[in-house]
Amino acid sequence: xxxxxxxxxxxxxHHDLNVSATAQSLFTSQPGISKQIRLLExxxxxxxxxxxxxxxxxxxxxxxxxxxTAGEILRKVENIKSVAQxxxxxxxxxLSVATTHTQARYALPDSISQFIDxxxxxxxxxxxxxxxxxxxxxxxxxxxxxxxxxxxxLFSDLVMMPCYRWNRCILVPRDxxxxxxxxxxxxxxxxxxxxxxxFGFTGRSRLDEAFVSKGLSPKVVFTAADADVIKTYVRLGLxxxxxxxxxxDPKVDADLIALDASHLFAPSITSIGCRRGTFLRxxxxxxxxxxxxHLNRDLVDRAFACSSRAELDRLFSQQxxxxx
Numbered sequence: 001x002x003x004x005x006x007x008x009x010x011x012x013x014h015h016d017l018n019v020s021a022t023a024q025s026l027f028t029s030q031p032g033i034s035k036q037i038r039l040l041e042x043x044x045x046x047x048x049x050x051x052x053x054x055x056x057x058x059x060x061x062x063x064x065x066x067x068x069t070a071g072e073i074l075r076k077v078e079n080i081k082s083v084a085q086x087x088x089x090x091x092x093x094x095l096s097v098a099t100t101h102t103q104a105r106y107a108l109p110d111s112i113s114q115f116i117d118x119x120x121x122x123x124x125x126x127x128x129x130x131x132x133x134x135x136x137x138x139x140x141x142x143x144x145x146x147x148x149x150x151x152x153x154l155f156s157d158l159v160m161m162p163c164y165r166w167n168r169c170i171l172v173p174r175d176x177x178x179x180x181x182x183x184x185x186x187x188x189x190x191x192x193x194x195x196x197x198x199f200g201f202t203g204r205s206r207l208d209e210a211f212v213s214k215g216l217s218p219k220v221v222f223t224a225a226d227a228d229v230i231k232t233y234v235r236l237g238l239x240x241x242x243x244x245x246x247x248x249d250p251k252v253d254a255d256l257i258a259l260d261a262s263h264l265f266a267p268s269i270t271s272i273g274c275r276r277g278t279f280l281r282x283x284x285x286x287x288x289x290x291x292x293x294h295l296n297r298d299l300v301d302r303a304f305a306c307s308s309r310a311e312l313d314r315l316f317s318q319q320x321x322x323x324x
Contacts, residue, residue: 003077005040006070008033009048013067014140017049017056075141079279090282096125098134099147101226103270106246107164107324108147111290119283130198130225138274144284147291149270160273161303162316163292166324167267168207169248170259171234171241178240179257186264190216193239195230198223207242210265231256246324269321276304294319 008022012033015022023030041047048063049056059067085093095115099108104126112124127137131148138146139157146158149166170189172178178188190211199208211218221239224230227247234241234256241256248258272288272295274280285297299315306312 005036008036010070082279092121094123096143097145098127098137098143102244103147114290145274147272149268158273159276160271162269162271164322164324165267167262169245170261171256184259190218193221194218195222195233195239196242198225206266
């Protein structure tokens with residue numbers, strides 16, 4: 001059994017069983033990959049992939065378990081490389097982050113700017129996606145960090161640490177009747193056509209919970225993953241927008257009025273995390289602290305030492321989180 005063979009089966013499984021696409025991504029030949037997979041299956045005495053002719057159709061039950069273990073081995077190999085790099089090239093490497101548009105556009109720029117100033121030789125890669133996509137990228141090792149607000153149950157394989165609290169605002173054009181309201185009510189909001197985040201994005205569940213608790217059924221006429229898209233359609237008069245308050249810029253969005261909605265919806269918490277067992281390089285600790293200053297190295301190490309989600313929750317239960 002060779003490490004290269006484990007890499008091949010892992011990559012094939014994560015390229016939708018497309019051996020040709022896998023070969024291109026690894027800069028090798030399709031026949032070479034197919035041959036090594038067959039050799040591994042012959043050695044193990046089981047099929048990892050089922051086939052129809054020359055095409056792979058699905059992962060076998062045995063293959064599922066083999067791939068899970070192969071992923072763990074490959075991640076440990078990456079950890080070994082990271083340990084070596086930490087001692088040989090302390091301030092060189094790469095860092096990849098998966099998050100939503102709102103976090104990437106409004107919460108992360110200052111942290112990333114400072115990080116690049118401190119570590120100009122670390123290549124930084126940003127990936128945007130849904131909470132499901134973010135959790136999968138982090139769990140599979142495609143990214144180092146996941147930053148998310150919604151659906152944290154998807155991140156059970158990751159150590160997720162709370163960073164800050166945030167709430168929402170109601171966006172309306174300056175000539176909208178609600179623009180004159182000093183304290184908008186949930187009933188007033190529910191009476192308007194609404195434009196907000198796609199379900200599963202940026203605290204959307206808190207919004208839905210608030211309406212349900214009041215027995216209200218708002219009419220959501222348009223949803224988007226991007227706060228800037230939501231603002232565009234508010235400007236077109238399609239409806240009233242509900243976005244994260246951090247997404248409103250008084251200068252850029254001067255044609256819109258942002259009404260405080262913190263009394264209408266429960267606050268949300270954004271968390272950052274990565275796979276349990278990851279070797280954190282010095283610059284990775286620094287990135288976490290730049291994004292969430294209370295998450296110093298000692299607290300991060302204590303979080304990684306927690307053996308359960310309940311223990312992790314207890315660790316952070318007394319932590320005073322900033323509000324963004």
